[in-house]
Amino acid sequence: MRKPEIAFASAPLLGTRVEIDGLTYELVRADPYIRVSDGRPTYVLTWRGCCARCGGSFDVKTGLRAQTINKRCRTHRAPGRPATAAAKIRWARPKSGPTGR
Ligand SMILES: [Zn+2]
Numbered sequence: 001m002r003k004p005e006i007a008f009a010s011a012p013l014l015g016t017r018v019e020i021d022g023l024t025y026e027l028v029r030a031d032p033y034i035r036v037s038d039g040r041p042t043y044v045l046t047w048r049g050c051c052a053r054c055g056g057s058f059d060v061k062t063g064l065r066a067q068t069i070n071k072r073c074r075t076h077r078a079p080g081r082p083a084t085a086a087a088k089i090r091w092a093r094p095k096s097g098p099t100g101r
Contacts, residue, residue: 006066011043018047020069025049028059051076 005020011030018025029046045062047069053076060070070077 002067004065004067005069006045006062006064008045008064011045011064021071023049023052023071025060025069 006018011032012027014027014030016027018027025047026049027045028048029044031044031046032041033044034040035042043064045064047060047062048057049060049070050057051073052071054073056073056075058070058073062069
């Protein structure tokens, strides 16, 4: 089973860095919000990362847990295709994402 790339019990401190598939993401925002599905408080985390293609910085939002995180800026994003061969994503059955995007 694939481990979630993002998995926090509560909101990490701003400036927290995570490294995913060789790319570093820095937490720039953490906004509390009430999850619609069960009414529980949670957070929307905004991470700043560098595009795997051009190296440009971009922001990406996740919940406290996320199976995966965008690896590329808006220009180079290609949904459903992994940025690198190492980042092959195999979802048995993708549920609606934590951000409801
Ligand atoms: Zn790019």
